[in-house]
Amino acid sequence: MLCCVLYKLSGWLRFTGYSVLSMTVKVHLCFLLQRRRTALIAYYRLVSYKATLNIPVFPFPIGLSGKTSQIRQDLIIGNVSMTDADFILHDGPPYANGPIHFGHALNKILKDFVARYQKLNGKSVSFIPGWDCHGLPIELISVGHNLSLPPTEVRRASLQRAILSMTDQLAAFKELNVLADWNRLYSTLDPSYQATVIRAFHDLYVNGFIVREHKPVYWSRTTRSAISDSELEYNSEHESPSLYFLVELLMQPAWIPTRYRRYPTDVVVWTTTPWTIVANEAIIFSPSEEYSVLLDRATERNLIVASHFVPLLYKLLDRAPSRFELIKSLRGECFENYAYEPPLSRQRVHHPHDYRWRHCYRLMPGEFVEHDKGTGFVHCAPAHGKEDFDFARRHSLPLRALVDAETKFTREAGADLAGLFVQDEGNSAVINRLGDRVLALGTIQHSYPYEWRTKQPVITRLSKQWFINTDKLEGPAKIAYADVDVFPPERKSMMQAFIEKRPFWCISRQRNWGVPIPALFHKHHHNRVLVDGDFIEAVAERVSKEGSEFWWDSAISNSQLIPPGCLEKWNLTPCAADTELIRGTDIFDVWFESGLSWLAVLPKDRVADVCVEGLDQFRGWFSSSLLLSVALTKRAPFKSLVVHGFTADSEGRKMSKSLGNVLSPQEVLSATGGCTDVLRRWAAASSLGTRSTVSTSSFNAHTVAYKKLRNMFRFMLGNVHDLVAAEGRVTSPLLTGSSSTLATTETLSLLDKWCLCLVGNFCVNCFEVYYPQHRYEGLIADCDQLVSRISTTYFNAVKDILYCDASDSADRRAVQHTFILITKVLRYCLGPILPDLMEEVDAALGVSSNTITGVAQLLLPAAVEWSRDFAHLPVAVARACALRQAIAARQRTEVDGEGAQLWPGPAENPLARLHIILDENGTGDKGFEDLKCLNEDVDAGYKSVLCKILRCASVRFGSTSERANCIELCLDDVHEVVNGEKVELDPEVDLRRFTCLLRVAHDSTQCPRCRRYCSINKALCARCAPLVLGLQRASH
Template identity: 35%
Template sequence: MSADQKSYKDTLTLPQTTFPMRGDLVKKEPGRLEKWEKSNLYQRIQKRRQDQGAPKFILHDGPPFANGDVHMGTALNKVLKDLVLKSKTMAGFETPFIPGWDCHGLPIEFKVVQQARDLAPAEVRRRSAEFAKKFIDIQRASFRRLGVFGDWENPYLTLDPAYEADIIRVFAKMVESGMVYQSKKPVQWSYGAHTALAEAEVEYKDKVSPSIFVKFPLTTQPLDLGVDVSMAIWTTTPWTLPANLGIALHPEFTYVVGKFENAETGATENFVIVRELLEQFADKTGYKLVETLAETKGKHFEGLEAQHPFLDRTSRVINANFVTTDTGTGAVHIAPGHGADDYVAGQQNQLGLVSPVNDDGEFTEEVGLDELVGQHVFKSNKRIIEILEERGVLLGQEEYQHSYPHCWRSKTPIIFRSVEQFFISLDTLREKALSEIDEVKWLPAWGRNRIYGTVEARPDWCISRQRTWGVPLPVFFDADDKAILDAELVRKIADYAEKEGTNFWFEMSDEELAELFGLPAGSKRCRDTLDVWIDSGCSHVAVVDRRPELHGPADLYLEATDQHRGWFQSSLMLSVAYRGSAPYKTVLTHGFVVDKDKKKLSKSEAEKAGKPIDAAHFYNKYGADIVRLWVSSVNWQTEVPFGEDLFKQVTEPYRRLRNTLRILLGNLDGFNPETDRVAAADMPLVDRWILERLNEVISECRKAYEQLEFNKVFTKINEFCAADLSSIYVDMLKDRMYCDASSGVRRRASQTAMFDVFSAVSRLLAPILVYTADEAWEHAGFEGSIHELDFPEVNPDFTDGSATTKVDRLLELRHTVQTAIEAQVQAKTFNKNNEAAVTLTVPADEPVLDLLNDREFATEFFIVADVHVTTGDEVSATAAMTEHPMCPRCRRYEPVANEAEGLCERCDSVVSA
């Protein structure tokens, strides 16, 4: 390059910006976060909206469990919440956010007790509180690092005395309304964790169980047939046979009383089998119907007695509508102590209740067979089957794989076991709760049916837990062991708990507690704790009603799909019980994070497979903005596939978006929006076009944010930056930006457009790329944080679409021109677009003919040396090597205006000036 050529470089206006190409997010984000927190950015944002009298939008945070690092599923949830709140803030709302943690319950206590056995209750509670607080700090640091704004210094914790007191006051309200009762009923019992379980604490896994057919000889014979007849039952829980008290038939099904012959042994028996299952019964047992003695409805067997197969008592035949013809015999083994349906049927028919199982899942003396006492129920299956075989009442057996409930923490299969527990009667709540569901907006819409179905079918709520780490069940028993259910007493307990915390319940003696609350001598406290779902389900009272910056009902609850039977439901039921209405206006349900095989990604399974799933791994490796961009890119309405390979794909659009901001900033060097703006009427066509396109992006992104469709925001901005900005606008205007006079009208018009694009795109990206957008805003020279601003508004000067219509047509013609150029490049006629002289044929009535005949506009738009326009019937183009020389300054092929320097007319005027 000659000295003369080097001197021209000084006459060019090349992009200049301090905004770096590399994000270096992992290093830079913590410093920006520290700056935000030192300057109280969250508080400034809220104060600004308060001063404006802005309407409030309340998203109530569902509390994550304080028992581990932040999983990517939890990160998805928290970032989604932040996207909602940041977008609502920039749309003009005041959005106070009080984060919270669920601190009590089985997962924490389980880990504490595993680490040290035989601890006193007070020590278990002390250690559990320390454990919870440790993980609150760990999770809080992660959420902050992810750029989630909120009142992190004042979160709500379910272990705070004031919160615990409000839980007890909600309980008092239910006692006052007569909803709380004590009963010995079958509950889902975890022998691994020694406690009853709520439905939401149960997970289903495949289990192989022994499936058996058992003979129950009738002691009172049906239909005066003059022959001995037996009932035949089918069960996958042989261990519950010691508790059998009845056999259920459907009253309207047709049952065959027949003579059955075993093809293998030749033995014959008379059985009662429902007609639809005769063939299946024969396949499973070998007993085939050889003679029908009678056919009759199940209701005609009601009241008959059958001999228990190995105990000295009889079982009564009853009718029940839950009997099906899916499998078995149509005669269902009823053990009221071991199943919800069995219990109800037993109560309706006065069968009584037997439940000979202790806390460890082992048989007690009530089992009726000495050899089974002390044996675990599942290990007893084999021996019970042997006893049946020895007594000649085992008709058939096989292994049966089915979905079976397991304890979510100990991972052991649960047992249905009857114990004295406290319950909330849902009969008084159900109808109102169901009507409130239809007053709520559910996103996606199928959420309504899911929660409606679970509430409709839910049995009474077992609320007592045999645990230490939780809010005490605030009930006393009198000297006769009768529960004292008194609302005023419960409120006294709540007031004391608010001052002292609930540890007193576990540290004081029964005598001291009785004296403290004015109870008769001999009164004893209940040693159970309340179901942890009551803790979180009371947050609308303990947080939303308590905090002055919040209001109820909340505008939005946002959690994963499992919360229809968890927090969404417990909050609904307790709010209906407490105030008669739902605690939320809208409920958003997002999918689980799953692996590429659509399996739910649990932390334990991911660790076993060596696949990182902690959020910290990803923001420490890629940056929080990449995590947030991933969240914005997914469709939260469905399961969210996740893996490191999938995650890496998000880095490419991040680079594109960052580079777009950098290019815009570079071209805005030297531009003062206060003094250098060009009016809309004076703008060239392409600049008007990009601002019309920007208006569309603003409008569609704001609508998508309002509808919480963040993936549409991601897609729209990504497409705008990749196609309209980078591929067309910026590429087309490089020559103008670099080579025009720095203060020329055309260049200033483009800078005006680029300033508006940068300002709008940065703000639209701010809820997603919290760190990057704020960094770019700072490098643009603005004061304060981008997060204190509003979303951009549509510019009324660029709404008529006239520029878009013309440019759309020009882009169609550009495709024709480009095809002709590429053919000549391949033929090696010339090497680059800007060497091409194009002849373009268009119809005589071509709407953009005037623009095509404007050489300055046409050569810039098509990035060529010359455009010659002719008219014809069809659009076509040819290309040849231009005859013009290359201007040494702008490198375009143009007519020479300064022979001595070889400069084109535009460059000569700029250099001369």
């Protein structure tokens, strides 16, 4: 058993290039088999020829490196001010409410790609990291839902939590190898930032963009605060009551036939919020809809519903259509101004001819009634719906606020409802109060707004708040946004929905942790607000020096805050200011704060060249920044937006502790020994996709692919060590910053040029497509394909030259120079993505990483030249590789009568003993000419590029008449054979119409030094014999 293992290990080592180690294993194998004479011969060969081989010296270990690049301030940011920077990457501030997750990691790494790429282009880059440190999540983590704590205590605890989270995140971002100006951070805690927010509020107020009004707003029962549309998420599994109730008309309509007028007439109304019926002010119908009047024989009542709802009514009441009689069909316009009895009233209201007719409950036409949904009638509660509110304002309907800040009914709603939570027992109480007016009751599952922080349902409630008038900003914002580039381009339209027809933006919150809205109110006339420029400037000045804590300090009186000039202007004495005025307790919405980061951080005459954030920021930071910038400067605050997706597990689920699928960036770093490049490779592969998969299996796959790339560099650098030693260090125009030609390619073989063509194509794509368009996933996919082609085709073809040629032979030097060119080009193409590995490469080349600035201008001309001049080679080499695959596949299937292979060869290289003759009758065929161009050295077929790719004993072109001792192989059906073996070929490669003769070199043996089947009687081959002899003479 041990012998079998050693034999297989020896073959694998020789196949992978470790010939000397393979020989050592064979020696031990021979001793185990007691073949002492063979063992002694093998040992003698090992000792004799080991010193004659060119053994690679690898510069770094094969395993992952946990080394982290140093954060060099001079490399990216440190020595350039934002005013002087060529390129500004503005950091959308992450929320400082806990450790980083994969969304943070993806975002910051993508930003780092942008910064490093711009540096490659020779630009000075400004990238100042920031944090959003205010708002409800931090407050809830700090003090929970304890609403009894004084504001000063809440703010103290929240401040400590924010600073702690910001410190932890700062360290974690540095671990991700993100290069930024870590000495010039910004946060919404900064006094100067808060002062900027306060001054911006005044400018917006003076220019009419900010108003304080009574409006229905989304209201959180959990936090007892208003929230904006951008803070909502919709739960499609929310369950609500599905209530159909009757509203009785006070007068029988004239269009009802006389014999049916003895029955009461009701309209059927549907709602999923029964609690809002308390605030009902009207019933809305569609004037263009067709309605049906039905007599319900079971209850002897006339029912009016939209005609499309009639079949559903039968099903809802579980009654046969025969139980109903269609009285009349008519258009909705006939219902206008008919009065109805309030649903929850215990007595009839005033007669329609009463002088208060205008304030009676009426059926009114409205355009927002959906024709394909509901009964055709909608109950209007102006205090609890934005469309209802606008309708009420247009028609002068009353506005009654019957729900308090705790989302409980007030006393005005009735003694039996007062104090009940509207969404819980309030719903049930209203349904019970309706009594026999309930036509049907069920449950419906539908999409309903939830607060995204607390994951609790919200309500719409009438409240007096501060709003930004988005109607005035819609047009200018659309014009400004039209000039903004968005990557990927198809996502640009996603912002339009958050600009067009956006409701008034509520910017006030009834919480404690945030920047105060600097407004004063009259104690006995709370609706009278004082917003004065001089007063706000005085507050802002004080905030800029000491922060905003003083606003909540009761020891500081109003007269100490108000400048003397304002007291004179307001005709108030200091004593009156202290007794008659109170400070507002509202704070700014965090989106208003963070949306002004461009104003607080960027120079006044600059906008950000790019902002990189997730999809959710279209309704958040992107849109708030755009609207505020347009209002204050009439321009967008950014030139381009890069928008990435969300992170999720392998099943597309959001990561959560309850699902047990949480994986942190720190866990991945720990599993990879601290190798940040694997995490960065994942970020590049995820790039701007809608969903980025986070799972152990995905990171294992990235680790394997990264190791392949690492080992490719290791192999190339290990085989150029003698060239580096001979020249002191590797120098080239690319490394020294010269603008001259990158390197001459005249001495390179066609195989070397093919490899440079592949690398050139990759380089051109990187700097003209992948980096400018932020298509990093394409870069990673192309890189993996490039590594596969170079490692499998090029490395296997040139190992013999590297190990067995004379160390200074022209062929070996050509391969070494090709290795250096590949290494240098890929170093710059992949530098922004994998900085740790590239620093190891730089160290091996004896190059400082500080030379990366501006190399892209030197790289592209050479890459374009390689791609153009050697463009014919990729197809030719692909045909040669396909030919090798086809012959190898046929070799595995061709056996004699006893089951033995007809073309025996080593397992690691089945074609090693084959002499191949290609039929010259294929002359003129494109595929034939492609192969022939790779066989330029006709006199020594074993040295041709084609022979190296096929890895056979020799290859030449001849006539198929030379059939003696040969096996003829027709490739007309080779595709079926290859597909049967599941070998994937390039679809552009067509091998049909090819015929080749295969002759096994039975008379040839392996050269004991180079292991090629080209020697006689186990002696050194024609290449190795003079080389060994020369080395022996030199040693003496």
